[in-house]
């Protein structure tokens with residue numbers, strides 16, 4: 001396959017940045033999107049150019065590092081798929097592909113397609129934990145959990161913190177991420193004591209980071225590689241309202 | 247947004263039902279308009295209840311607009327650099343027209359109050375019976391007024407199709423099992439409002455109600 005790429009290039013946080021066009025030839029349809037970029041980068045290095053910086057780690061869809069906006073869609077148009085799991089066979093030969101970093105003020109561009117997602121870490125630090133006595137591991141099944149709750153909590157816990165939800169949201173809201181993290185703890189017995197204070201602390205931190213407000217557009221869940229549903233946001237809202245009513 | 251929106255939806259339902267009284271005859275409609283002003287009389291002075299409702303309604307409109315503007319400004323600040331290419335992935339177009347819909351409806355309400363409440367842009371003027379104002383306002387030669395109403399009411403319908411469900415979600419009552427019913431109810435309510443609101447003007451313009 002031969003492709004034309006239009007890639008966001010930005011040498012550092014203070015650079016204004018611009019789209020740069022590259023031709024990539026002989027791309028195998030079996031390559032992943034990141035492998036295709038690797039091929040381009042090898043050539044750029046040989047030509048003495050600066051390779052395109054992009055984040056990646058596991059390349060198996062579980063770490064959440066590899067986000068980029070491909071043809072206007074976070075992680076590309078393939079549903080429930082991270083960029084690293086997206087394969088070139090989903091593109092047409094001769095296609096032009098635009099590649100941009102996540103766009104959100106709380107996710108400043110570090111270089112090219114790499115953004116700083118520390119804002120997510122601070123939201124987790126604000127309340128995304130349970131205060132349990134440290135020490136020996138508790139016995140399995142010492143606390144009964146309903147199967148439905150365990151399943152739903154696990155589904156919410158599959159959020160990999162990639163930030164696609166923020167990137168796709170027209171409001172730049174981090175509600176789906178924050179709600180996923182709140183949900184997986186608030187569904188379990190261990191999460192109950194801090195349930196309301198957690199919701200309040202995490203939502204307040206999310207707002208303090210400069211993310212926008214949720215208007216329930218549903219763009220987030222549509223691009224989420226883990227298919228976190230909007231239910232999570234409703235649950236977060238309910239807990240947050242209760243926390244504030246107290 | 248959710249709470250003020252709910253107040254307005256409640257108003258719209260009552261307003262629509264009131265408007266439909268025109269089909270029961272001019273007198274029925276005028277009596278209804280009169281009753282609105284004399285509600286709980288003589289317990290309370292003339293127009294007390296109506297004035298209170300109007301104050302609540304104006305407060306809702308203002309707060310709803312304030313919330314929309316601050317959300318919009320936060321969104322702008324949260325994404326200072328726009329995408330070169332951006333493609334929507336969510337189903338439904340109604341979410342994308344909420345802000346424009348809101349502006350259209352606000353402009354319409356100004357025109358509508360000048361027309362049927364204050365009679366400034368109505369052929370019958372202020373000193374006339376409400377039913378006469380309404381019938382004169384939508385007479386066949388003023389088909390363009392009816393057209394304005396059609397556009398505005400359809401906008402209201404689209405606004406509520408997303409808005410009603412969205413309010414339930416914001417208040418934390420929505421979930422996957424309920425969503426189908428919730429979205430269907432929002433669509434149904436919107437459709438009923440559109441049909442109920444458009445029936446009187448269309449009936450007048452097409453000469454069914456004179």
Ligand code: HEM
Nearest residue numbers: 265279300351358362363376380395399402443444446447
């Ligand atoms: C096409 C359908 C509509 C018709 C025929 C209609 C008719 C009227 C009439 C006759 C009045 C004056 C009532 C009176 O003097 O007692 C009125 C008032 C009003 N209408 Fe409508 N209306 C329509 C749609 C709407 C819509 C869609 C909205 C809002 C989005 C709206 C908002 C209002 C408001 C805020 C008032 C003033 C209420 C008050 O001051 O107490 N109307 N309408």
Ligand code: SF4
Nearest residue numbers: 159160162163165224
């Ligand atoms: S909710 Fe989905 S899109 Fe958002 S950070 Fe988690 S996995 Fe990524």
Ligand code: FES
Nearest residue numbers: 059063064066084
């Ligand atoms: S590189 Fe880990 S999810 Fe894509």
